[in-house]
Structures are given as structure tokens and as C-alpha cells.
Amino acid sequence: MYTIMGVTGQVGGAVARNLLAEGQKVRAVLRDERKADDWKALGAEVAFADYRDAAALEAAFAGSDGAFVLLPPLFYPEAGFPETRAFAKAIGTALQAAGTPKYVALSSVGAHRDRGLGIIESLHIFERELGRLPMPGAFLRAAWFMENALWDIAPARDRGTIAHSLYPLDRKIPMISTADIGAIAAKTLRQRWSGTRRLELEGPAAYSPADLAAALAALLNRDVRAEAIPRAAWAEAFIGQGAPEDRLGGRIAMLDGFNSGWIDFERTGTESAKGKTSLADALKKLL
Numbered sequence: 001m002y003t004i005m006g007v008t009g010q011v012g013g014a015v016a017r018n019l020l021a022e023g024q025k026v027r028a029v030l031r032d033e034r035k036a037d038d039w040k041a042l043g044a045e046v047a048f049a050d051y052r053d054a055a056a057l058e059a060a061f062a063g064s065d066g067a068f069v070l071l072p073p074l075f076y077p078e079a080g081f082p083e084t085r086a087f088a089k090a091i092g093t094a095l096q097a098a099g100t101p102k103y104v105a106l107s108s109v110g111a112h113r114d115r116g117l118g119i120i121e122s123l124h125i126f127e128r129e130l131g132r133l134p135m136p137g138a139f140l141r142a143a144w145f146m147e148n149a150l151w152d153i154a155p156a157r158d159r160g161t162i163a164h165s166l167y168p169l170d171r172k173i174p175m176i177s178t179a180d181i182g183a184i185a186a187k188t189l190r191q192r193w194s195g196t197r198r199l200e201l202e203g204p205a206a207y208s209p210a211d212l213a214a215a216l217a218a219l220l221n222r223d224v225r226a227e228a229i230p231r232a233a234w235a236e237a238f239i240g241q242g243a244p245e246d247r248l249g250g251r252i253a254m255l256d257g258f259n260s261g262w263i264d265f266e267r268t269g270t271e272s273a274k275g276k277t278s279l280a281d282a283l284k285k286l287l
Contacts, residue, residue: 001025002189003064003100005051005091006072007044008035010147011106014182015068015189016044022186029060052086057094066189067095070106071126075119076247084122088129096133104188105130106181107139109174109200110263117263118254131196138188138197140273141265142181143174144258146203146282149212153286156216156224163237164209165255167228172206173258174265177282180275200265203275215280219287 002019006012007028016026020043027045030036036046049056051072061067069091077083095103111123127139152162166173184201207215209226217224229237234255235248243251257263265272 001027001045001064003027003029003047003061003067005029005068006070006106007039008032009070009073010145010178011142011181011185012068012070014179015185016182017042018183018186019189020044022190024186024190027060027064029057052090054090054093054097057090058097061094061098061100064098064100066102066104067100068104068106068185068189069095069130071122074122075251076244077119077122077250078247081122081125084125085129088126092129092133095130095135100135102136102138102189102193103130103133104138104140104185106185107141107198109141109143109265110257111139111141112198112266113262116253116257118252118257119250120254120257120263121250136193136195136197138193138199140181140185140188141198141200141270143176143200143202143265146175146177146207146277146279147286149216149279149283150286152212152216153283156213157220157222160223161225161227162209162213162216163227163229164212165229165231165234165237166209166258169209169226169228171259172208172211174202174206175279176201176203176275177277179282179285180277184273184275198266198270199273200267200270201273201275202265204278207279211279212283215283219280219283 004016007016019026028039047060049060108120108123110120213224213226
């Protein structure tokens with residue numbers, strides 16, 4: 001039986017569904033009791049835990065053959081990442097106290113670096129904290145999520161444009177679908193290994209904002225072009241999306257890292273895993 005965090009999100013949900021489809025027993029960790037019936041209907045056990053509650057997480061991990069763990073998404077963290085540190089400490093404490101035989105943790109491209117990451121620094125902290133644990137662990141350093149394009153669909157359909165902070169607009173970066181991350185995580189959980197593994201996850205090809213515009217044009221049957229948001233306009237754009245004015249630095253630094261090429265895979269001393277889902281197929285599901 002495997003304990004899976006984040007089942008109400010895209011990645012955790014994909015991990016759990018893959019394991020259930022393979023006939024494996026799953027314990028889904030939830031924070032909201034109202035979502036329990038859906039997972040029980042799929043055949044999963046259910047445990048409830050706040051991700052900062054080490055005792056509740058220990059109970060959720062107890063007796064499992066392995067756990068999939070992750071941090072809650074946080075796009076505008078406080079300075080110094082106190083939220084991340086609290087989550088990482090609770091998860092690590094719970095895994096060790098429960099005697100969990102192994103864990104697979106969702107991380108990010110670029111997490112091997114200790115600076116110039118913006119909000120991805122939270123995954124560097126997560127890897128460092130869990131890396132101290134005595135049991136085997138695997139960090140999945142996932143590329144840019146294809147599903148981030150969800151926010152591009154409405155403007156592409158309505159105006160024929162998508163505004164992007166990744167540029168040059170024809171520069172390709174590694175991307176992967178959350179469905180593929182879930183499949184790779186489920187496969188990894190069922191494996192045996194010793195020590196710490198670091199897997200770099202990407203899709204079958206790299207894509208640029210221009211590629212995204214072309215894929216949306218084909219699917220929507222209309223002209224779509226990518227437009228760069230000038231860096232000087234990022235803050236105003238993010239505030240317009242609801243971002244707090246005093247916490248923009250992490251997101252801006254992350255985008256600078258991608259645009260400069262600083263945020264990329266380590267490639268040395270790591271494993272590589274590729275998904276099967278193309279950008280077009282991922283977009284079809286979003287549409």
C-alpha cells in the first residue's frame with residue numbers, strides 16, 4: 001500500500017490513479033473531508049492531515065510500502081520561505097517516525113542550484129531537508145508543466161494572442177504533462193533502490209511560447225500569436241492577477257532564471273525520464 005499526498009491536485013491525483021489502475025492499494029492524504037467520498041469510490045483508503053502536522057502525517061504514512069510527498073503550491077511565499085521549511089520539516093519528521101521504507105518527492109528542474117531560482121528555491125530546500133533522511137528517496141525534478149498553458153486558452157480563443165513572460169518567444173524549454181509525472185512517480189514508487197535518486201523529467205520534446213501559440217491555433221482553428229510581456233510590465237501584470245505587491249520577487253526571479261538558461265537540468269549524476277504526452281495532446285485535455 002502506498003500513501004499519496006496531493007491527491008486533489010494534478011500530480012498527486014495522477015500518481016494515485018495510476019497506482020489504483022495497476023491494482024495497488026492507495027491511501028490518499030486529504031485536508032478536506034468533503035473530498036473523501038470521491039477517493040473512497042475509486043477504492044482508496046483515506047487519511048486526513050494538514051501538511052504541517054507531523055503527527056497526522058505520521059499516522060497517514062504508517063504501514064505503507066512507500067510514500068509520494070510534495071509541497072503545497074505557493075507562488076508568493078514570505079521572505080526566507082518559512083512556509084516551505086515548516087512543511088518540509090513536518091513531512092521529514094513524519095516519514096522517519098513512521099518508518100516509511102522509501103519515498104518519492106516532487107521537485108523541480110533547477111532544484112540542484114542554491115541561488116537564482118526564485119520560488120523554485122523552495123524545492124531546493126525540500127530536497128535538502130528530505131535528503132537527510134535514512135531511507136531511500138527519489139526526487140522527481142519535473143520540467144515546466146504543460147498544464148500551465150491553461151491560462152492561455154481563453155485569450156487565445158477570444159483574442160488570438162497569448163502573453164508570455166518566457167522569452168525569446170522561439171526559445172524552447174523542457175516541458176512535461178502532469179499525467180506523465182504521475183505515471184513516472186507511480187512506476188518509481190514500485191521500484192527498489194538504495195540511497196538518493198534524482199530523476200529529471202521532461203516530455204518527448206521541448207517547446208517554446210511560439211510552439212504553444214501554433215498548437216493552440218491548430219486546435220482552435222484560428223490564428224494565434226505569442227506576445228512577450230516586457231519585463232518592466234511583469235509586476236503590474238502579476239498584481240492584476242491578484243498577486244500581493246510585496247511578494248513578487250520570487251516569481252520574477254524564477255522567470256529570469258528560465259529566460260537566462262540558469263534554471264535547467266543538472267544532467268550530471270542524475271537519471272533521465274521522458275513522458276509520452278505531446279504539448280498538443282496535453283492542450284486537447286485542457287480544452
